Amino acid sequence: MIVADSLNLSIDGQSIIETLDLQIAAGEFVAIVGPSGCGKTSLLRMVADLQRPSGGSLKLSVADRDRPPIAYVFQDPTLLPWRTVLENIALPLELAGKSRGEATAAASGVLSMVGLRDDDRNKLPAMLSGGMRMRVSLARAVVMQPQIMLFDEPFAALDDLLRSRLNEQILQLWQQQRWTGLFVTHNVSEAIFLSNRVLVMTDRPARIAEIVDVPFDHPREASLRSSIEFNRLTERLTQLLRGEAK
Numbered sequence: 523m524i525v526a527d528s529l530n531l532s533i534d535g536q537s538i539i540e541t542l543d544l545q546i547a548a549g550e551f552v553a554i555v556g557p558s559g560c561g562k563t564s565l566l567r568m569v570a571d572l573q574r575p576s577g578g579s580l581k582l583s584v585a586d587r588d589r590p591p592i593a594y595v596f597q598d599p600t601l602l603p604w605r606t607v608l609e610n611i612a613l614p615l616e617l618a619g620k621s622r623g624e625a626t627a628a629a630s631g632v633l634s635m636v637g638l639r640d641d642d643r644n645k646l647p648a649m650l651s652g653g654m655r656m657r658v659s660l661a662r663a664v665v666m667q668p669q670i671m672l673f674d675e676p677f678a679a680l681d682d683l684l685r686s687r688l689n690e691q692i693l694q695l696w697q698q699q700r701w702t703g704l705f706v707t708h709n710v711s712e713a714i715f716l717s718n719r720v721l722v723m724t725d726r727p728a729r730i731a732e733i734v735d736v737p738f739d740h741p742r743e744a745s746l747r748s749s750i751e752f753n754r755l756t757e758r759l760t761q762l763l764r765g766e767a768k
């Protein structure tokens with residue numbers, strides 16, 4: 523569970539997030555959209571404890587002591603160029619104190635979950651396409667089996683088809699691992715396809731403009747995107763965002 527109560531953030535005397543009240547249940551998937559620079563990344567950084575709030579409170583209750591609380595998937599895959607695919611995926615487990623053997627075995631286990639092939643395991647990042655690098659980055663988060671997964675526009679640099687496939691894979695991973703997901707994106711269709719709720723933020727200083735429920739059942743198939751209901755919701759959210767982007 524994530525609970526923000528009158529959460530606010532100022533940086534260098536400038537108000538970034540004015541006030542934010544929010545409750546996210548364990549296992550929920552929430553997408554965050556809003557005008558550029560409104561504070562979406564800052565919100566994720568506060569959840570990850572990388573940024574201290576200026577006021578209000580932000581509480582995470584992560585019940586399972588056997589799973590790490592948070593993993594963060596950034597827009598840039600940030601892989602270590604001298605480590606192979608498998609070694610990059612195994613890295614967080616090694617840093618958490620697992621033996622190299624254990625970490626490598628766990629890393630092998632998640633390769634196919636993110637759409638990587640067995641013969642990709644010994645490739646270096648320089649040998650991979652942008653989409654494959656992002657899959658490795660995703661695997662490196664998934665292998666930790668975190669309780670909360672934070673995504674900061676991970677697929678912004680990818681083409682539409684690849685992005686859609688990765689969205690489908692993320693939902694499968696979410697159903698398997700049941701972390702709480704927070705996903706920042708500028709893509710309205712992506713936000714709706716992935717989430718249970720879409721949080722629309724206003725321009726700076728940011729507040730919540732609206733929280734929109736996404737009524738589609740799981741598992742969600744690719745064909746959902748061409749349904750009338752999906753396109754109606756996309757249109758509504760796009761209008762909302764236009765109103766918020768000055």
Ligand SMILES: Nc1ncnc2c1ncn2[C@@H]1O[C@H](COP(=O)(O)OP(=O)(O)OP(=O)(O)O)[C@@H](O)[C@H]1O
Pocket residue numbers: 533534538556557558559560561562563564565
């Ligand atoms: N360390 C910092 N020092 C100064 N200003 C900062 C810092 N971090 C964020 N900001 C400012 O806070 C505001 C919000 O930034 P943030 O990256 O959270 O927005 P965003 O909504 O994620 O943007 P985008 O959609 O463009 O990625 C921006 O105006 C940014 O310049």
